[in-house]
Amino acid sequence: MKHDNVTPYNSDNPKKEQVAQMFDNISGRYDFLNSLLSFGIHKGWRKKCVKLLRANNPKNILDVATGTADFAIECAKLNPNKITGIDISEGMMKFGRDKIEKLDLTKLITLENGNAETVIYPDNSFDAIVIGFGVRNFQDLTKGLSNLYRILKPGGQIIILEFSYPTNPIVKAGYSFYFSYITPLVGKIFSKDERAYSYLMESVKAFPNNGNFVTILNETGFKETGFNSLSMGVAAIYYGSK
Ligand SMILES: C[S@@+](CC[C@H](N)C(=O)[O-])C[C@H]1O[C@@H](n2cnc3c(N)ncnc32)[C@H](O)[C@@H]1O
Secondary structure, three states, rough: OOHHOOOOOOOOHHHHHEEEHHHHHHHHHHHHHHHHHHHHHHHHHHHHHHHHHHHHOOOOEEEEOOOOHHHHHHHHHHHOOEEEEEOOOOOOHHHHHHHHOOOOOOOOOOEEOOOOOOOOEEEEEEEEEEEEEOHOOOHHHHHHHHHHHHHHEEEEEEEEEEEEOOHHHHHHHHEEEEHHHHHHHHHHHHHHHHHHHHHHHHHHHHHHHHHHHHHHHHHHHHEEEEEEEOOOOOHEEEEEEE
């Protein structure tokens, strides 16, 4: 099945609405389950992404699909003037805003309701765009990436962190078992949303990863593209510039 058509609840509602509903449902447990299910590794992955941005010294940063704002908060280490996080789930951003307030970062980071596919920021607005585990959930991946290309400044960088699919047969077997059985079970117990953590595996499997995703970035117009595999291929950092 084409990745755009893999949806959380297989209902007639547009994917965007189903995704927003799913993240609203699990928002209260999202951070806890992220750390539990990834053994905390996800924090290091975001740190690696932010390091890739350091040389360019970006001052105006957009965190797309910001959720509970972990990526936006990590970007604060770059000492920018402004960080904007956008998301379609108000539920997720509520937890993000609480964290930002606790860390006294409200002057630097603003979270706004916004869909990557239809954001109306002017052309060439941002020095850097980051997306953590968001692109896989887009309703229309091509439209979303094209729009993000439009609002990135020439010379600006895009960094995308996303789950991938390991190629080593042994790692792949373990990964498949973990994502197919353990993740949905733990997710069901703690998040109370039966579908959310099964959708995770389905969407990862259907998503174009590694070189295939780099091809999509190239087709969108991004230059200097590539990817770095993380943790034996469990995830990947994709990068490009305009
Ligand atoms: C798995 S969470 C990732 C949150 C955060 N970036 C992180 O690294 O933990 C995915 C987020 O993407 C958001 N999302 C999905 N499609 C979106 C879209 N088209 N535009 C903006 N946000 C979107 C969801 O609402 C959800 O909060």
